[in-house]
Amino acid sequence: MDQTPRIGLSYLAANQAMKHVTLNESLRRLDAVVQLSVVSRSEAAQPAAPLAATSYILPSEKTGDDWDFMADGAVASFQDGAWIEIAPREGWLAWIEDEASLFVLTGEGWEAVQGTASGPVETLGINSEADIANRLTVRSDAELLTHDDVTPGTGDARKIINRADDTRVASVVFQTGFTGEAEFGLAANGGFELRTSDDGTSFDTALSVDTATANVGVGGPPTGRLSVIDQTAATNDQSTLSVVRDGYFATASLDTYANPATYSSFSIQKRARGTLDVPLPVQSGDWCGGFSFRGFAAGDNWVQSALVNAQVDGPVSGTDVPMSLGFWTGNGGVNERVRITSAGRVGIGTTSPSCALHVAGAVRLGSAAIASLPSASDAGAGALYFVPDLPAGAGVIFSDGTGWRSVTTGSLI
Template sequence: MPQNSPRLSLPFLQPSQAQKHVTHNEALRQLDVVTQLSLASTNASTPPAVPDQGVVHALGVAPTGDWTGQAGMLATWLDNAWYFAAPGTGWRAWDESTGQMKVWDGGAWIDPPVATQNMDGLGIATSYDSTNRLSVRSPATLLSHEGGGHQLKINKAGAGDTASLLFQSNWTGHAEMGLSGTTGFSIKVSPDGSNWTDALSFDPTTGIADGAAIQASPEDITPGRLMRADYGYGPGNLLGPVSENGGVPGGAVIERGSTPNGDYVRFADGTQICTVTLPATGCTNADGALFASGAAVWDFPMTFATGSTISVSGGGGASNRFIGFDAPTETQVGFKILATTSDATALAPTAIAIGRWF
């Protein structure tokens, strides 16, 4: 029969063997070393100066002193001498120096392999549950790049489901951002976790923004709301064609232009101002106590609104001249230049008409 057991190499008692207790005690000694194995250290290289009875060290690749030549062995101090035993592949031991379980893989003591696929859950410094299968309690969480960047993906099964980030205070939700019941990105806020307001959302096709944080109409001047480009005014639409719909401005604030009949300015509120420098003329025709130019007509550079009140005024070109106007229409006004003395000098009069374009 064999002399030793196949796995732990324990010495067997042999037939007619003398001093059987020696062999039996040797087997017990070896069992005492390897059973419920606990290591004072792993990868040890230098024997302690005063070792304790029964202490076990897992030796490294280049031990020295009394351990020389025993690389990878288990060194146990027994009865004032070192006892060496070879670990078997798959043996488990508790590393007292690190407070961790170790496994002998045939060449080194390693951390036990951990299954990371299809785990029921994972709690880091906290507990997970059936809903929060990944739970982390930490001052911060770092997700860093591997190569050129890093993406954090939150996927949902269908368009009507939710894929979002929920921000809580004392376990009550107050802000949520993501795809909440649609495929459009939105930001929601809540004062109590029950009543929610869509503060900002984006149409997934056009990218146009909407929500309670956005101006709802041109008349909406709610404090704190963001102004829409088509409802407000800035450098891009302060000057340009004015327009209106039902009395509500829809274009730029100021429109300025010229025609052969003069210059005009239109404002978004409906005000229109037309100006002109009229052809130079003299005043030699007798007109009662005054002298006048021939009668003429000023066709406005832009038409005024039908039925609006139009105010026309002007200057005759000199201190002794003035302009007399007929009642204006929406498109023109008749006039002639009057002077207190006969004067054939050709002077250019000016005129201004103020009214509304809608």
């Protein structure tokens, strides 16, 4: 062997004449490769008047009287008025001046190690080890991202997570012991979602926002401006949407629009609405939604105290669904007290009113002495009063539109 194996420096032979020539050649080679710095790795045309001691990594499309005969990827160094070719070996480091980046020679070619300008870094671990799956890994109690006041920038500070298309996910996941418990971001084939998990594998949607319409869904994708979807079997103590406030009162409001001609509505719909025969037909008596009012009792239990409920009260034909409205009250449990049918009949104490007003029980009229009765015309024809001081004794009177008459005799009083 007459050369060193890695850099290719020529050995001095015993009794060699003109040893200084061999030694100087080795020194020039060392000067070129130790602390290797090259002008460029992309410059293809051989410079006509290169500076002394400048070097280039030759690209495959190189041209020039000397460079044409050199290997692709070789280091061409201009020394003592001539170009010399140096074959680099895997593991060599080179500073690329026109990219302001440090490169290493691998089996795949020259690759960036760290760039002070735009050179890419394959992986980066801060107080930790990074890998291909997690190219950036930070082990720290806190991380700070702040606006650029050095360049300076605009004063804004934005973290951007970009996905390939809407079939992929762009999200932030929160874990405990490297098991996912919560996630928010853009879901695959969906909008912006907040999801939670109890096993790190299966996630349930708590909140979903349609990015095109800004409609909001609680428990699933929205079907209207605000939708509440319960995908689990609820018990008496479970609510899909709850509004809780410390103290005595909790409120949830729906505001009207600024235009007084418009209004806001709160809609509760049975899932089968619009597709009444799939998967189950809507039957007479089916409950279709309502409002429940509850009180808090001992033992941390919510007790249902009042209910306003809508239910089907007749045969269903297509999208024609007759609906009644019931009012329920109670103490620890509720019973239906008033029902308004789809025909407009009102039942008090009965769920099957037979006329416009059907009262199952006693009815008490308002009481007024003769002297304090309002005018019959103001009360309107048909108005009733109980009068305790009628000449013939206490009794009921009615208005005929102009005067008050006794129900018993029909005479004016």
